[in-house]
Amino acid sequence: MIKLENVTKVYKGDVVALKDGSFEIGKGEFVFLVGPSGSGKSTLLRLLNHEEGPQAGRIYVAGKDIGELSSWKIPYLRRNIGSVYQDYKLLPNKTVYENVAFALEVIGRPRHVVKTQVPAILELVGLAKKRKNYPDELSGGEQQRVSIARAFVNRPLILLADEPTGNLDPATSVGIMRLLDRINRTGTTVVMATHDRSIVDTMRRRVIELDRGTIIRDQARGVYE
């Protein structure tokens, strides 16, 4: 599903975010990206989403070399990748329903599709009763659920999560992880960057560890350290 071949990413000022990284992630896998701040986790996720391009190496998503994609095809790549962030990135003047519906509307899905899909996904994430609330009326955990709902409503092949539990307390984090796990079990590949030691240790999934841009560990059923 995802394959990196000798990928190097350098930012301005000669900051090496990723150095000659290679790995392969199969369909339906659940992978943690761990490492200290600045180790390159977020960069990796941005490369997968084509928000950035590598200086060297190739990136394959669902078998396609995304470096070779013409720019008008990139939106279609992104429709197959759901993204969840630490700051939720919700639209403050839209309700929960509207925030999730937005993801369907802007890719041109007709109204009847929106009307069926959105309630279903809100049910899945456990927010059916809050559909008319605004983000500032929700707790952090609820906002993240909305974000996940929005990322998943289009049934993407891949879900990328950049420190999704970063702003949440341990108990709430567990709830979010259960949700991600459920989503993973439907066949969605999940790649999650995280600092959260306890989550990684509890779930025992594949762990890819980064240190200053280099992949130093790639372990199935791994722990944080």
Add this chain to the structure above:
Amino acid sequence: MALNVGYVGRETWHNLGRNPTLTIASIITVAIALTLAGVARLVSEGTDDLADKFRGDVELIIFLEPEITEEQRRAIETSLDDNPEVREWTFVGQQEAYEEAQELFKDQPVILDLLEPEDVPTSFRVEPTNPDADSVLALRNIYGQEAGVASVESATEAIRAIQELTRQLNFGVFFASAISAGVAVLLIYNAIRTAMFARRREIEVMKLVGATNWFIRVPFILEGMVQALLGGLLTIGLLLGLNRVLFQSLADNRYFELFENFDFTNATVISKSLVLVAVGAAIGALGSGFAVGRFLDV
């Protein structure tokens, strides 16, 4: 790539209401630019026929000196007969000239009192074959030299002056409208950029979720065009108003026969304005096109 028309329409309508001051400023600027252009067109149309009208009335008047001899007079008559550039001529004698003068100055009794028949010059009224300025000028030069001729007058100078004046007037107004059109484009550009900045969160999410570039752009371009089109509608209103207030009164004015043709019907004004509305749409598209093009890249 189904573009949900309802969505786009709703979004555009909603966006227009976000920053009303800026929106209104754009609309007014477009209206000013288009109104100037419209005035230029109407003025040029009104004065176009003008030149033709005067051309038809062109007449050369050869004023004769009071001391002119019979011989000299007949010499001129023969010359006029033989000249192919002269279509027709008549002689206006003392009495006739005096009566004409009395008519011309009937509102000015002071002059009438002083006027004696001997004071009014006799003249030949000559209708040229070719009413254009150069031919008339040639005739003037010929007869100006003849013995017994005091002066030769024609309206060509006046026509030339009018033509030159209207040309410059047209140019001036057109130039002003071109500049204000440029300003309108800039203002719409700015209005759309502001709108884009205000919606940067939405735009970020749209890109993340996989909306195509055009899906993101179209509402902004529409917003710019709607502003410009509203400006166009305002222009139609302004031009109709100007027509009523300015042009009609010029046309009705007895003293300024010049502006006789400024009697535009509402229908004429409106039909001329439709082109302007199209130009307005172009201004809107240009301004917003530049705005989205530069700042929305995947």
